[in-house]
Amino acid sequence: MNCRFHDDREAYVKCQKMEIGYCRECLENCEACTDPCGYCQFRTQCIIWELCKKSEKKAQLEREAKGEA
Numbered sequence: 001m002n003c004r005f006h007d008d009r010e011a012y013v014k015c016q017k018m019e020i021g022y023c024r025e026c027l028e029n030c031e032a033c034t035d036p037c038g039y040c041q042f043r044t045q046c047i048i049w050e051l052c053k054k055s056e057k058k059a060q061l062e063r064e065a066k067g068e069a
Contacts, residue, residue: 005031016042030055037065 003009003023011021013032017040022032030052043049 013048015048016046022048027051030057033061036061 001011001014001021003011003026004020005026006023009023009025012024013027014021015032015034018034020034026032027048032048033052036049036052040046040049
């Protein structure tokens with residue numbers, strides 16, 4: 001499986017909900033969670049969520065989804 005945004009890179013992690021792969025760069029830049037504000041049954045065990053949890057980008061995405069941006 002390759003990265004969603006970088007076809008030439010192998011996926012480092014895979015979103016269990018969407019079945020989409022992401023490379024290390026996407027994970028480090030918090031580009032990996034496709035639906036940070038929606039319900040996800042895998043959230044409690046999601047490595048993507050844990051690694052992006054304190055990211056400013058994630059906080060901004062959540063504010064935008066709530067209409068607060």
